Amino acid sequence: MIEASFISYISLAILLFSIGIMGLISRKNIFIIYMSIELMLNAINIIFVTLSKYFGSMDGQIIAMMVMAIAASEAAIFLSLIVAMYRLKHSVNIDDFNTLKQKDTL
Amino acid sequence: MIDTIFLILSLFALAGAIGMITLSNTMHSALSFLVTVFAIAGLYALLNASFLFMVQIIIYAGAIIALLLFIVMFLNIKEDKLKEPNRYNIMLVVAIILAPVDYLLFQAFLKMPHIGDFSTTLDNFGDVKMLGNELFKGWLVPFEAISVLLLVALIGSIVLARKKERE
The missing domain is CATH 1.20.120.1200 (NADH-ubiquinone/plastoquinone oxidoreductase chain 6, subunit NuoJ)
Structure with missing residues (x-):
């Protein structure tokens, strides 16, 4: 039986982070990529809060709160960028967003 | 429970x-x-x-x-419009690559020094009063930096998503 111990929380966070990396690499839809990044931030937050309880100090929870603030500002910028790029390309495929990529023949 | x-x-x-x-x-x-x-x-x-x-x-x-x-x-x-034909193959490859890394991370966390009993904490641990005390005593400068960051994100998202005027 799985018990709610320190290493169970850490294992869950590691698994969620790995799922985030899998989604980040394998998908083409930019919304899924964005949500994968958010999932990885959430997994790191779980580790911070678990370590905060483990060491009996509030610092981990404060860092987790700051990560949430950064995630909120990232959401605003990322989604407005998606809207701006969708106006140009009419697509959410990241392969269409390679305007800044260096071409093979310079 | x-x-x-x-x-x-x-x-x-x-x-x-x-x-x-x-x-x-x-x-x-x-x-x-x-x-x-x-x-x-x-x-x-x-x-x-x-x-x-x-x-x-x-x-x-x-x-x-x-x-x-x-x-x-x-x-x-x-x-x-968005075909992703081989996404499960890529996921499988990434999972195979990540499995040993995850195992090493798990072992590293198992080797952490044991501090105390994980199941018992202070009574008011994690409530708003304790977190606010800690935040405004030890973390005041990062807190203000975060508020400036939120303001920058607010202005930046408006500028980015605005429609360009035709000149």
Whole structure:
């Protein structure tokens, strides 16, 4: 039986982070990529809060709160960028967003 | 009792995450991620972080996912335009590469020094008063920096999403 111990929380966070990396690499839809990044931030937050309880100090929870603030500002910028790029390309495929990529023949 | 709640919440979190990266419809994927966010909020409540539990529900479920769903509905994506034929193969390869890394991380956390009993904490650990005391005594400069960052993000998102005038 799985018990709610320190290493169970850490294992869950590691698994969620790995799922985030899998989604980040394998998908083409930019919304899924964005949500994968958010999932990885959430997994790191779980580790911070678990370590905060483990060491009996509030610092981990404060860092987790700051990560949430950064995630909120990232959401605003990322989604407005998606809207701006969708106006140009009419697509959410990241392969269409390679305007800044260096071409093979310079 | 706590073990059962933890097991159910972590199963919900993992199922939501796997659903998020496998479903092809963006809307279903975002709703699946919402399940994960709520399960993680429950895990914060189990970890004595009552303030972070509320912040997770308000910021993530209330603001970020709602904004994401709004943008997805606003853009009205046709998912048949987006073919991802070999995504399961890539996922399998990434999982095989990540498995030893995850094992090493797990072993590293197992070797951490044992401080005390994980199941018992202080009475008021993680509530708003304790977190606010710590935040405004030891973390004042990062807190102000975060508020400036939020202001910059607010202005930047308006500038980026604005329609250009034709000249």
